[in-house]
Amino acid sequence: MRVLVTGGAGFIGSHxxxxxxxxxxxxxxxxxxxxxxxxNLKNVKDIENHPNYNFIQGDVRDLNFMRYIMxxxxxxxxxxxxxxxxxxxxxxxxxxxxxxxxxxxxxxxxEGRQLIHISTDEVYGDILEGSFFEEDVMSPANPYSASxxxxxxxxxxxxxxxxxxxxxxxxxxxxxxxQYPEKIIPxxxxxxxxxxxxxxxxxxxxxxxxxxxxxxxxxxxxxFEKGKEGEIYNIGSExxxxxxxxxxxxxxxxxxxxxxxxxxxxxxxxxxxxxxxSSKVCALGWxxxxxxxxxxxxxxxxxxxxxxWWLPIVNSRN
Numbered sequence: 001m002r003v004l005v006t007g008g009a010g011f012i013g014s015h016x017x018x019x020x021x022x023x024x025x026x027x028x029x030x031x032x033x034x035x036x037x038x039x040n041l042k043n044v045k046d047i048e049n050h051p052n053y054n055f056i057q058g059d060v061r062d063l064n065f066m067r068y069i070m071x072x073x074x075x076x077x078x079x080x081x082x083x084x085x086x087x088x089x090x091x092x093x094x095x096x097x098x099x100x101x102x103x104x105x106x107x108x109x110x111e112g113r114q115l116i117h118i119s120t121d122e123v124y125g126d127i128l129e130g131s132f133f134e135e136d137v138m139s140p141a142n143p144y145s146a147s148x149x150x151x152x153x154x155x156x157x158x159x160x161x162x163x164x165x166x167x168x169x170x171x172x173x174x175x176x177x178x179q180y181p182e183k184i185i186p187x188x189x190x191x192x193x194x195x196x197x198x199x200x201x202x203x204x205x206x207x208x209x210x211x212x213x214x215x216x217x218x219x220x221x222x223x224f225e226k227g228k229e230g231e232i233y234n235i236g237s238e239x240x241x242x243x244x245x246x247x248x249x250x251x252x253x254x255x256x257x258x259x260x261x262x263x264x265x266x267x268x269x270x271x272x273x274x275x276x277x278s279s280k281v282c283a284l285g286w287x288x289x290x291x292x293x294x295x296x297x298x299x300x301x302x303x304x305x306x307x308x309w310w311l312p313i314v315n316s317r318n
Contacts, residue, residue, distance in 0.1 A: 002028045004073045006060055006106070007080030009033040011179045012118065012171075012213055014043035016077065019217040021047055031055045032069065033080065042309060043178045060102045066109040075114045077220070078106060084182050085122075085144045089267065092143035099147035100154070107158045114165040115155070116224060121172045121209075121236060123149040126271035133277050134170070134232040141271055152232075165229050169220055172236040172276060175295065176213035177302040181314050184243060185210075185296070188250045189303045190310055192260065198251070202266030204244030207273040209237040212290035212299075222286040233284075236276035239292045249293070253300045 003020070007013040008031030017029055031044060035057055047053050058065050060080055082088065082098045103117065124132040125139035140146040158164040175185045188198045219235035227233055241249075247261055278286075303310060 001026075002030070002072055002074045004030045004032055004069065004076045006032050006076065006078045008055075009035060009041055009043055010079060010083075011043070011176075012174055012216065013077075013079035014178055015176065015213045016079070016217045016220060017044060017053070018047055019214070020221065021050055021053060023221065025052065028052050029054075030069075030073070032058060032060070034059045040313075061097075061105045063105055063108060066106065070109050070111065070113065073113060075224075076106070076110065076116070077224075078103065078115060078117045081118075081148070083120075083144065084180075085142050086182070086267065088142055088144035088147070092147075095143050095147040096150070099144075100150040103151035104154050107154065107164060110158075110164055112165070114167075114229070116167045116169065116220070117151070117155055118220070119148050119152055119168050119170045120145065121170050121234065121274050121276045122271070123152060123170060124274070124276070126273050127275055128273055131236075131275040131277040132234070134234055134280060141269055142267075159230050167223060167227050167229055168232045169223055170232060170234050170276060171216050171219075172209040172211050172234075172274060174213045174216050175210055176299055177306070178309070179213075179299075181310050182317070184246060185250070185299060186303060186310065188247055189300050190314055192250065192254050192256065193304060193307070194314070197260050197262035198247050199264045200243060200247055200261050201264060201270060203263065204242060204247060204261075205272070206243050206270055207240050207275075208243070208246075209240045209275055210246075210292055210295075211235065211237040211288060212292075212295040215288045215290050218289075219281055219286045222281060222284050226284040227281075231280075233281045234276035234278050235281050235286070236278045237288055237292075238278075240273070240275060241292070249296055250300060253297060 082095045088095045122145035123138045138149045140149045159166045
């Protein structure tokens with residue numbers, strides 16, 4: 001089997017490649033990434049010389065190039081996307097180009113191959129009580145989630161009209177090593193390491209569910225092995241926590257007081273709570289294994305030990 005991973009130099013994509021290469025020694029994996037801010041080959045340095053791994057730089061919106069690449073591919077895991085809500089508010093058009101148009105172009109080159117599309121729980125919008133199920137209506141509330149929802153609608157149309165072999169996976173907030181410092185956990189962690197305060201939006205009352213990236217990768221693999229084409233699968237966590245409490249937990253890890261929190265203006269609109277029901281993927285045999293407190297501790301330790309990875313990124317954004 002020959003597998004293409006788009007966005008494989010990014011946070012989740014690089015973890016997924018690392019996981020899959022270990023598990024499937026007879027499968028060939030191609031990392032396809034355009035290597036912008038969202039992708040970094042340092043994320044896959046430990047597997048770059050693996051005999052079953054190769055890297056191709058390119059853009060999924062290059063139709064002729066993608067058709068050429070696809071000649072030697074059986075399955076596509078589509079991670080490539082712009083993913084940060086704050087940046088989508090400042091530059092929404094690029095999110096539509098990358099997330100929506102990029103997925104549409106990819107669909108035009110699939111031609112009988114299987115596409116496993118990595119989406120987000122944010123397409124549902126927020127929910128004050130209970131959890132969203134896969135059949136619930138999407139109601140995105142920011143340009144990022146809207147661009148991902150639009151991509152899903154195009155995928156659904158191709159599945160129904162062209163019988164394209166597709167599966168959609170909606171994940172909750174991932175965290176772990178190699179996550180870019182614009183995201184909440186690495187941003188809080190790297191700020192404290194640099195002696196800065198934690199920048200917390202609004203009052204920090206927004207609630208999110210967190211899943212360690214290794215658990216999420218196992219979930220994707222479970223869907224790959226046992227999922228049904230044309231279906232959607234939530235991969236979430238029963239553990240939910242407010243942004244303020246995330247800040248407090250990280251402060252506890254660093255043995256610092258709450259006066260290190262700096263409350264900054266909130267987004268123009270910030271979903272209050274996300275929650276998805278994962279019973280459908282659990283029925284396939286997947287279970288979350290990594291406890292949030294343990295995962296947060298190990299993630300903070302990784303950022304402490306790897307300033308050479310994240311400090312140039314932080315400096316480039318300042």
